[in-house]
Amino acid sequence: MDIKEIWLAVLKKLETDIGLGEVEMWMRPIKPLSIEDETLKLEVPDSMICDTVKDRYEEKIKTVVASLVGRQLKINYFLSVASAETKPVHRAAAVKEEPHSAPVHTSHFAFNPNYTFDTFIEGASNRFAHASARDVAQNPGRSNPFFIYSAPGLGKTHLLHAIANETLKTNPSAHIVYIASETFVNEYIESLQNKTPETFRNKYRKLDCLLLDDIQFLVGKDRSEEEFFHTFNSLSDSKKQIVVTSDRPPKDLLLNQRMVSRFLSGLSVDIKMPDLETRIAILRQKKELHKFSIPDDVITFIAENVRKNIRELEGCLITVGNYCVSMRAQPTIDMVKEVIKDHMTPGDQDEAKISIDAIKAAVSEKYNIDLKDFKSPRKTEAIAFPRQVAMYLSCNLTDKSLPDIGEFFNRDHTTVIFARDKIKQMVLTDPYFNEVINQLIAKIKNVGNSPKG
Structure with missing residues (x-):
């Protein structure tokens, strides 16, 4: 092959x-x-x-x-x-030496123009990191080294690119390199194999700013760590900016203590998982960027249920947006729940706790009918339609069988099937009604997840 x-x-x-x-x-x-x-x-x-x-x-x-x-x-x-x-x-000066016909290795690619300080959504979880990164970009060499740590996918790489983009605004000729630690190791090994270590050293020790991502990958690679240590010292002695990211704080890195002490001598900031309001703001920004038509209640649902990291949060939004475009479907909470089920944080949605009585209560309040009307033999539109809505929600929000659901409304399972299919079709074809159903679902789940007692 x-x-x-x-x-x-x-x-x-x-x-x-x-x-x-x-x-x-x-x-x-x-x-x-x-x-x-x-x-x-x-x-x-x-x-x-x-x-x-x-x-x-x-x-x-x-x-x-x-x-x-x-x-x-x-x-x-x-x-x-x-x-x-x-x-x-x-892009870094080294890129300009490459022939136009060849691809550029990602250790020297153009900085992502979408990763700026203005596009970084600020919240309580990252405010200090954001402010510190901006200060580093505007005053290079003053806070040295600058160490950012967090769990994966919370914005460290965004801040690295933002530092580069901001620095180049004021100093367009600055020599800046963004590189992943793994690539740094590979390039160093290649330089040893090719007997060109001085070329490697000149490349990294004559920079104005080095942005090194995921320093934890140097752990256990003693010669590469030693090389980085000397590169670090050379840049630091020249008052050049060094920015390093990691998935853990400096003191938890299993690196040589002299390297750890260098990190501890500078500015260290962490980024935590953003709170709900920040996650919603991030999703709204990404929605506009990707030009998706997703209602706010669905945005809120995704933000409430995807809590691992921002990258996965955006990935879920993109998946939902493309699913809706491909399937020509209106985004509903039920549909989104199915599409992103593998990404939802365990324990966020315990639908077994949602009762049909809670569904009836929410629907009766919405349509201003009495609870007893759900079991009434009356078939007027004012009663029958809310009853169908409640049956549809019972099918989607509980694990009850069709006959069991029917008993809650004094109806047989064929009536439940008719109601379910009718309301589902309306949800898919009527954006306004879709919004009404999503609001009802959100309200029911908020009641179901509220603390008891």
Whole structure:
């Protein structure tokens, strides 16, 4: 199999594993370049796709490739020059030496123009980190080193790009490199193999600003850590800015103590998981960026239930938005719940706790009818329609069987099926009614999840 056939087989397998929509969005734009020196080389159109694929899908890709070629391969990512040159943004000086026909390695790609301080949603969880990063960009070398730590996907990489973009506003000729620690290690090893360590050192020790992502990957790589230590000292002695990120605070890094002490001597900030209001604000911003038509109650539902990190939060929004476009469906809470069920934080939605009595109470208040009317034989529209709404909600929010639901309304299961299908069709075709149903669902769940006593 040649490289193109291998990549097509990878995509086909991933469609089964992660879904066609995810493959079309994140994998299809990637161009396979070659397999050399036990490394699969991939060309990516932009840094956002690169970051997403590395974080979410790289291990799956490696597993599939290994099953096809019979051995484990590393993956190196390269940024397409054509893609980078379509945006009027700056890149590190080393990139300019590359021929235009070749892809640019992602350690020197154009900084993401969407990652700025203005597009970073500020909240209580990240306010200090945001303010400190802006100060570092405006006054390079003053807070040195600048160390940002948090769980994955909470905005560290966004701040690194924002620092670069802001610095280049005031100093367009600044030599800035963003690099992942893993890539730093690989480049150092290559320099040793090629007997060009001085070229490597000159490249990193003559910068105005070094942005090193995920320093924890240096743990256990003693020679690379030693090389970075000397690079750090060289830049620090020259009053050049050093920014480092990690998934843990400096004191918890299993690095040499002299390296840890350097980090502790500077400014360290952490980013926590954003609160609900910040998550909602992030989703609204991303909704506008992607031009999705998603109502606020659905946005709130996603924000309430996806709490692991911002990257996954945005991923869920993109998945929902594309699902609605592809299926030509109105986004409802019930539909969204099914689409993002694998991403919802355990314990957030315990639907067994939602009772049909709670559903009846919410519907009766909405349509101004008595609770006894739900079991009434009356079939007037003013009574029958709210009853159908309550049956539909009972089908979707409880684990009751159709006959059991029917008993709560003095109806048989065929009546429940008719009500369910009728209301479902209205939800899919009437945006206003869809909003009414979503509001009812949110209210019922708030009541069901409120503390007892």
